[in-house]
Amino acid sequence: MTSSPDPTAGLPDGFRTYATGRQYEIRRGDALAVVTELAAGLRLYSRSGVLLTETYGDADIPPGAAGITLAPWANRVEDGVWYLDGKKQQLDITEVSRNNASHGLLRNAAYGLVDESQHSVTLEATIFPQHGFPFLLRHRVQYLLAEDQGLVVHQTLINDSPTPAPFVLGAHPYLRLGDLDMDELTLTVAAETRLVADKRLIPRSSEPVSGDTDLRAGRRVGGLAVDVALTDIRFDGGVARHTLSAPAGRTVSLWQDEACTFVHVFVTTEFPDRARAVAIEPMTGPANAFNSGDGLRWLAPGDSFTMSWGIEATLGDAACRFP
Numbered sequence: 001m002t003s004s005p006d007p008t009a010g011l012p013d014g015f016r017t018y019a020t021g022r023q024y025e026i027r028r029g030d031a032l033a034v035v036t037e038l039a040a041g042l043r044l045y046s047r048s049g050v051l052l053t054e055t056y057g058d059a060d061i062p063p064g065a066a067g068i069t070l071a072p073w074a075n076r077v078e079d080g081v082w083y084l085d086g087k088k089q090q091l092d093i094t095e096v097s098r099n100n101a102s103h104g105l106l107r108n109a110a111y112g113l114v115d116e117s118q119h120s121v122t123l124e125a126t127i128f129p130q131h132g133f134p135f136l137l138r139h140r141v142q143y144l145l146a147e148d149q150g151l152v153v154h155q156t157l158i159n160d161s162p163t164p165a166p167f168v169l170g171a172h173p174y175l176r177l178g179d180l181d182m183d184e185l186t187l188t189v190a191a192e193t194r195l196v197a198d199k200r201l202i203p204r205s206s207e208p209v210s211g212d213t214d215l216r217a218g219r220r221v222g223g224l225a226v227d228v229a230l231t232d233i234r235f236d237g238g239v240a241r242h243t244l245s246a247p248a249g250r251t252v253s254l255w256q257d258e259a260c261t262f263v264h265v266f267v268t269t270e271f272p273d274r275a276r277a278v279a280i281e282p283m284t285g286p287a288n289a290f291n292s293g294d295g296l297r298w299l300a301p302g303d304s305f306t307m308s309w310g311i312e313a314t315l316g317d318a319a320c321r322f323p
Contacts, residue, residue, distance in 0.1 A: 006057040006165065007148075008178060009108065010079065014060070014078075015289070018036070018057075018058050018059075019038075019058065019059050019060055019061050019278070020036035020037065020038040020039075020041060020043065020060075020061065020062065021036060021037030021038045021110055021188040022037040022113075023035070023036060023037075023043070024037075024113075024116065024121040024123075024143075025095060026117075026118065026119055026120055026121055026143060026144075026145055027118060027119070027132060027145065028107065028118070028119045028145035028146075028147075028149050029149045029285060030047055030048045030049075030149065031045075031046070031047050031145050031149035031150075031151070032044065032045070032046050033045045033046075033143055033145060033151055034055075034309040035121050035123070035139070035143050036054060036062075036067075037110050037111055037123070037135060038061070038062075038068075038071060038108070038109070038110060038111075039062070039068035039107050039108070039111070040068075040069045040106075040111040040125065040141040040183035041062055041066070041067040041068040041069065042067035042121045042143065042151075042153070042171075042173055043055055043056070043062075043066075043067055045151050045311055047149065047237050047313055047315055048315060049163070049176055050177070050178040050313075050315055051176055052175065052176065052177070052178075052252045052311055052313050053058045053066075053067065053173055053174055053175060053176060053242045053311065054066050054067075054174035054176055054271060054273070055275050055285070056269060058066060059068065060272075062151050062172070063271060063272050064266075064268060064271055064277070064279070065103055065107070065172045066172065066173075066174050066279075067143050067171075067172060067173050067174070068103070068107055068171070068272075069106070069139070069155055069169075069170075069171050069172075070103050070104045070106075070107075070168075070169065070171060070283075071104050071105070071106055071127065071137070071139040071157055071167065071169055071170060071172075072127055072133065072135075072137055072165070072166070072167040072168070072169075072200065072291065073101075073103075073104050073141075073167065073168045073285075073289035073290060074103070074168045074169065074170025074171075074264075074281070074283040074285065074286075075102070075103070075170065075201075075204060075229070075264065075283065075286060075288075075289040076095065076098070076100040076101065076102050076103075076169075076200075076201060076285070076288060077091055077100060077101040077102075077287075077288060077290050077291070078100060078200065078202045078288050078291060079092075079093075079099055079100065079101075080092060080093050080099075080100065080101035080132065081291075082132075082290035082291050083268075083291075084134070084166075085275075086096065088150070088175070089131075089132045089133065089134075090132050091131075091132035091133060092131075092132065094107070094232050097203065098199075098200040098201070100200060100201075100202070101132070102292075103172070104126065104170075105127050105130075105133060106125050106139060108234075109125045110125065110201040110237060111122055111123035111125040111139075111141065114140065117140075119144060120142060120143060120144040121142070121143050122141065122142040122143075123140070123141050124138055124139065124140040124267050125138070125139050126138050126250040129140065129161075131273070132181060135161045135163070135165035136159075136160045136161045137157055137158060137159055137160065137161065137162060137165055137167070137299075138157070138322040139155065139157055139158075139169075140155070140156040140157075140158065141153065141154070141155050141156075141157070142156075142163050144146055144156045150250070150310055150311065150313075151310050151311045151312075152308065152310040153308065153309050153310055154244065154306055154307075154308050155169050155170065155171065155306065155307050155308075155309075156304050156305065156306040157169060157184065157299060157304060157306075158303075158304045159286055159300065159301055159302065159303055159304070159306050160301075160302075161182075161301055162301055163301060164298040164299060164301065165298065165299050165300075166188055166290060166295075166296055166297070166298050167284075167298075167299055168283060168284050168285035168286075168289045168290075168295060168296060168297070169283070169284045169304070169305070169307050170264075170281055170282060170284065171282055171283075172224060172279060173243050173254065173280065173281070174271070174277050174278060174279045174280075175252050175278055175279075175280055175311070176244070176252070176253060176278075176311075177244055177246055177250055177251075177252050177313075178272075179185065180246050180250070181275075182221050182222075182275065182276040182277070182278065183218070183220070183221055183222030183223075183275065183276060184221075184222065184247065185220070185244045185245070185246055186218040186219065186220055186221070186243075186244070186245045186246075187215055187218065187219055187220075187221050187222045187224065187242075187243070187244055187265075187267075187278060188215055188216070188217070188218040188219075188242065188243045188245065189215035189230060189263065189265055189280070190216060190233055190234035190240050190242065191209065191215070191216070191230035191232060191233045191234070191263060192208065192209060192216070192231075192232035192233075192234070193206050193207070193208060193209060193230065193231050193232040194206065194207060194208075194209050194210075194213045194228050194230050194231075195228065195229040195230070195231065195286055195287075196227070197228070197229070197287070201227065201287060201292070202224060202287055202288050203229060203286055203287055203288060203292065208232065210235070212225065212226050212254070213226060213228050213230070215242075216234075218243075218245070221244070221267065222276070223268045223277060225267060226265055226266070227265075227266045227267075227268075228263075228264070228265055229262055229263070229264045229283070229286040229287065230262065230263050230264070231261060231262045231263075231264060231286070231295075233256075233260075233261060233262070235258055238257060238258050239255050239256070239257060239258075240256055240260075240263075241253045241254070241312075242254050242255075242256075242257065242263060242265075242280050249314070250313075250314060250315055250316065251314045252311065252312070252313045253313070254280045254282065254309060254310070254311055255309060255310050255311075255312060256282035256307075256308070256309040257307065257308040257309065259284055259305075259306065259307040259308065260283060260284055260307050260309060261284065261285075261294055261295060262282075262283040262284070262285060262286050263280060263282055264277070264279070264280075264281040264283060264286075265279070265280055265281075266278070266279040267272075267279075282307070282309040283295070284307055285297070286296065288293060289305075294304075304313060
């Protein structure tokens, strides 16, 4: 793991500080996951010491939103503007370069502990009514290492408001296969349609996947430059899988359930200390859903909604799969 200089190096554990707050470690067999107080983020997941997600140092905030969870919207809202019963709502602009409201309202929020065991941790944060979003919600996130040591994540949104509330849920993990050269891996994504976005990454239309966005049969990561939302996902038994695979047969996959009808794929050369990184982001709706209505859901007062996803791997003789 590459990390920045740690100002608390050498201090007892009780005196250590982390930019992402309290760190929750869960273990099962040879599996380890580290979850952060900040944004209920997945900082690390490994099997047999092999990193299966990108990670970062103690003094760093998540680069490129690595591992954070997203509520009450994923991706972006154009100009931070949407309309509720004909009344304009103005969200804070958090992506200044594109003048968008980005990645929900909990990216910089601390999540409190609900439950913790050796194999799982559950965190929760409140979304309070505010300008641009006049609703009271709770976002609860459970990370579980299953008996087969695959990672399972349940994200639940609860509406404590007296009126229905709009939402999109998502997550922002980056996958990797240890120290294998990312350029030599093959990326396979089971999706038929791409959303065509403008320079501000706001979808304007859709079309069948083609070229670099057609990942159904797998494409070599080296040379890929995509930042695209995909839909019309192929589910098998209620689960869709998107996979990074190595020539020798090792694989790491992100699976998502049928509540997640979109996946955003982001291949970047700007992740710190990595030549290339691949984010595979399960989402219940795409960017700007508050305006387009595409994938947008409304949660009735007192109701809850859960999306589930996870990470599995095949590493030589060791395999972990769900379900």
